[in-house]
Amino acid sequence: MNPILRVAGLSVRLGGSHILQGVTFDVAPAGVTALLGRNGAGKTTTLRAILGEVPARGTVEYDGRAVLGRATHRLVRDGLAYVPEDRCVFAGLTVAENLRLAERVPDPDYALVHELFPELKARAAQRAGTLSGGQQQMVAIARVLLNPNRLLLVDEPTKGLAPAVVSAVATVLGRVAARVPVLLVEQNLAVVRKLADDAVVIEAGRVAWRGPADELLGDNETTRSLLGVGRH
Numbered sequence: 001m002n003p004i005l006r007v008a009g010l011s012v013r014l015g016g017s018h019i020l021q022g023v024t025f026d027v028a029p030a031g032v033t034a035l036l037g038r039n040g041a042g043k044t045t046t047l048r049a050i051l052g053e054v055p056a057r058g059t060v061e062y063d064g065r066a067v068l069g070r071a072t073h074r075l076v077r078d079g080l081a082y083v084p085e086d087r088c089v090f091a092g093l094t095v096a097e098n099l100r101l102a103e104r105v106p107d108p109d110y111a112l113v114h115e116l117f118p119e120l121k122a123r124a125a126q127r128a129g130t131l132s133g134g135q136q137q138m139v140a141i142a143r144v145l146l147n148p149n150r151l152l153l154v155d156e157p158t159k160g161l162a163p164a165v166v167s168a169v170a171t172v173l174g175r176v177a178a179r180v181p182v183l184l185v186e187q188n189l190a191v192v193r194k195l196a197d198d199a200v201v202i203e204a205g206r207v208a209w210r211g212p213a214d215e216l217l218g219d220n221e222t223t224r225s226l227l228g229v230g231r232h
């Protein structure tokens with residue numbers, strides 16, 4: 001199967017620093033590819049470069065087409081969805097209003113959203129700013145699922161969440177990934193272990209390791225040296 005995303009020689013300079021220095025990896029057309037690395041390694045910058053949010057050199061092929069330099073909104077329209085790390089819900093609007101604002105197609109898939117997130121249906125009239133962090137993350141994921149997607153880019157969805165909520169978010173992401181491939185930035189290795197098929201490790205702006213996620217996580221020494229943590 002051809003990759004849904006091919007990134008080759010991706011290079012980004014920001015604020016006088018060479019942040020990405022030739023990042024190369026593929027994303028399989030099914031399942032979860034985890035993008036890993038220590039703080040500041042360049043994971044978020046990689047997602048933003050793929051989306052055309054920062055100037056980049058190199059090649060990004062999405063579904064076989066070179067897309068670097070294309071406008072972000074065109075990529076989103078073509079099914080490249082982004083769930084940013086800061087969730088970006090409209091705090092003063094209700095859950096239902098947050099979802100309605102995200103609709104891009106005449107027939108948004110509320111059936112899917114309500115199936116995956118029954119709690120959001122129950123909380124439709126609640127202001128998003130009063131939701132817990134985990135519930136806000138659910139809104140952020142639900143928003144993109146209303147529209148047809150071919151690839152989701154999800155940035156640290158479990159960051160700052162309590163363990164039970166991390167597990168709930170991971171379960172939902174697993175169900176999402178059964179329908180649409182996901183490129184997932186994630187620091188929680190238990191979540192990576194549960195979800196990821198492939199792993200890409202970025203270190204100081206370069207790919208330091210790529211391969212099957214279970215191979216990486218099964219090698220405690222490599223995991224420790226690349227990510228600074230032991231087995232979870």
Ligand SMILES: Nc1ncnc2c1ncn2[C@@H]1O[C@H](COP(=O)(O)OP(=O)(O)OP(=O)(O)O)[C@@H](O)[C@H]1O
Nearest residue numbers: 014015017019037038039040041042043044045046
């Ligand atoms: N606009 C910018 N101008 C200058 N430097 C930047 C800019 N954006 C990011 N950087 C720097 O680029 C490096 C990579 O940042 P990035 O957010 O991609 O890392 P990350 O791997 O996602 O880290 P974390 O896990 O901490 O979120 C960091 O050193 C960061 O300070």
